[in-house]
Amino acid sequence: MPFTRINSKMVEAHIAPGQRVFSQRGAMLAYRGPVTFTPSITGGQGGVMSMIGRRVANEATPLMTVEVPIGPGGPGGTPPGSVMFGHGGHHIHTVDLTGETLYVEADRLLAFDGSLRQGTMFMGSQGGVMGVIRGQVTGQGLFTTTLAGKGSVAFMAHGGVIELPITARGPVHVDPQAYVAHRGDVRNKLTTALGWREMVGRGSGEAFQLELSGNGTVYVQASEEKL
Secondary structure, three states, X not given: OOEEEEEOOEEEEEEOOOOEEEEEOOOEEEEEOOOEEEEOOOOOOOHHHHHHHHHHOOOOOOEEEEEOOOOOOOHHHOOOEEEEEOOOOOEEXXXXXXXXXXXXXXXXXXXXXXXXXXXXXXXXXXXXXXXXXXXXXXXXXXXXXXXXXXXXXXXXXXXXXXXXXXXXXXXXXXXXXXXXXXXXXXXXXXXXXXXXXXHOOOOOOOOEEEEEEEEXXXXXXXXXXXX
C-alpha cells in the first residue's frame, strides 16, 4: 500500500477493506470512508513480547491502528477509505520496501504498512562499542527500530530529506545529527577526527562522522536538529 504524497508535509494512505496501517497517535489530519482508529496496545506488529522489548529499548512510540473493517456485505460490499497523515509540520519522506530492512528511530515514524515486521536492534551490534557511543553522541539511545518486508513507510525529518546511495565503490560519511534512517545491506560505525584543535575548542565542529558502507541507501535531513 504506497503512500501518496500530497505536499512536503502531508501524505495519504488508501486503505482497502481488511487492510490496516499503523501511525503515530494523533497524526490523522483528515479521512474519507469507513475508517476506524484504535490505540495499538502492542504498539505495532509482533505481539506482547515484541511490545515489551520495544518498551525496554525505549523504542515504543504510541501508535494507533488505522483500518477499514470488512462490513456485513463482505469485501466487495465495503467501500475503501483514505487517510491523510502529518505531524507537527515536519517534512515527510516515504520509502517503499521490497523485502529489505529499514532502520529508523521510533519517534521519526509517522505511519507504516501493517504488513511490515517490526523489531528493534541494539546499536552495538553494528559498529561495536563505537555503535553504542554513536547512540549517545546523537542522543538516539542504544537501540533503533527496524521494519522489514514489503510495504511503505512514512517518516519525519527537519527540512526535507535526500537519498544517498551506498555502493561498493566506497563508504558514505554523514553527520550523526543529520542521519535519519538507512536501508539495505549496510554496516555503520562512528568515526572520529579528534585532534588538538578540538581539544582547545578550535576544531571544525565535525569531530564525529557516521560511516556507512555496503549496499543500500542512507536518508539525510537538511538540518542537525532532532525532532
